[in-house]
Amino acid sequence: MTRVLHILDHSLPAHSGYTFRTRAILKAQQARGWDVAGVTGVRHPLPGPPYERIDGIDFYRTPAIPKLPSPIREWREIGALAARIDELCAIERPDILHAHSPVLDALAAARVAKKRGLPLVYEIRAFWEDAAVGNGTGREGSIKYRLIRGLERRAVDTADAVVVICNGLRDDLIARGVAADKITVSPNGVDLALFGAPPQPDATLRSALGLDDAEVIGFIGSFYDYEGIDDLIAAMPALVAARPKAKLLLVGGGPCEAALRAQAASPVRDHIVFAGRVPHDDVERYYALIDVLAYPRKKMRLTELVTPLKPLEAMAQRRIVAASDIGGHRELIKDGVTGTLFKPSNPADIAATLADLLARRGDWEAMRAAGRAFVERERDWSANVLRYEPVYQKLIDGR
Missing domain, CATH: 3.40.50.2000 (Glycogen Phosphorylase B;)
Structure with a gap:
């Protein structure tokens, strides 16, 4: 042994x-x-x-x-x-x-x-x-x-x-x-023994977060500068103009939280929801409310070289994934197949990419299946x- x-x-x-x-x-x-x-x-x-x-x-x-x-x-x-x-x-x-x-x-x-x-x-x-x-x-x-x-x-x-x-x-x-x-x-x-069938959306939690009848973009993770959450918030006015039902759900916390909350106090503040930190055992309940998981990491040595874990967990949960076009994400996401890539640190492209993705719900099931299959086969x-x-x-x- x-x-x-x-x-x-x-x-x-x-x-x-x-x-x-x-x-x-x-x-x-x-x-x-x-x-x-x-x-x-x-x-x-x-x-x-x-x-x-x-x-x-x-x-x-x-x-x-x-x-x-x-x-x-x-x-x-x-x-x-x-x-x-x-x-x-x-x-x-x-x-x-x-x-x-x-x-x-x-x-x-x-x-x-x-x-x-x-x-x-x-x-x-x-x-x-x-x-x-x-x-x-x-x-x-x-x-x-x-x-x-x-x-x-x-x-x-x-x-x-x-x-x-x-x-x-x-x-x-x-x-x-x-x-x-x-x-x-x-x-x-991903330990697929921990990721069975995704849970059904919790209607009570959805209502409590003000997400009824919304198209939900979500980020679940730590609020560090390199995660690019500020670019995601900056994309929201253009996204809401194109998709009036779009809302952004931010789950987590970290060093940039105060700055992000201040930035979110904008004309579209009603479309941005901070859920705060949640117990790990409850995270799946939040995944279930999100239509598209967004990972807008900035381009730098760390993000070019290192692959994150969260997109893999999202794919295992059969969630749609959209992420910045950087080296760490390209090792995980095949653009248009297992997810969608947008230009890093570019709120206009983030908004346009997410709006296009929300408009193409007919493609989602194939993308979900491809993402889950990639995790099962290789990760x-x-x-x-x-x-x-x-x-x-x-x-x-x-x-």
């Missing part, structure tokens, strides 16, 4: 795209008969005991450390996580250490892998320096940006194998000089998990 210790930034019970991908990987590996556990670093956001069993998965926590200025804090984080990994190696006796981004996790795991002679897999979900730019906490080309980029390369060189979530990240690493045969793509996917975690098997086996045999 293959025993794998996953090194993570955070995990369940926190809810994020990161934790849902982690859950999917670990549950799918358990289904293969592998013995898996996870350990989170000091950035795990929720208080709790040093060990938790959640959804049948063992998670260990790293004790908190004092607040210190950067970069001393990051160095201490690496040390604290490395010490915890080392402790757990005596308990879990893993065959493989599998570190997931950010790079701090890989650097901590590398210390233990060297000490104990264990193979190390480093899985990159996004480059940390680009994620900081996308979240507004970093600037491309700055000293900090270049330093983190150098650490990423060091972690990649130290790891025995590298996994990335999309071709954009793979191509970028190859352009940096990383050998192509060291990299495996394990794309974002179901029960199949995706097989991509790890030859990587692990090669490293274990080599050891």
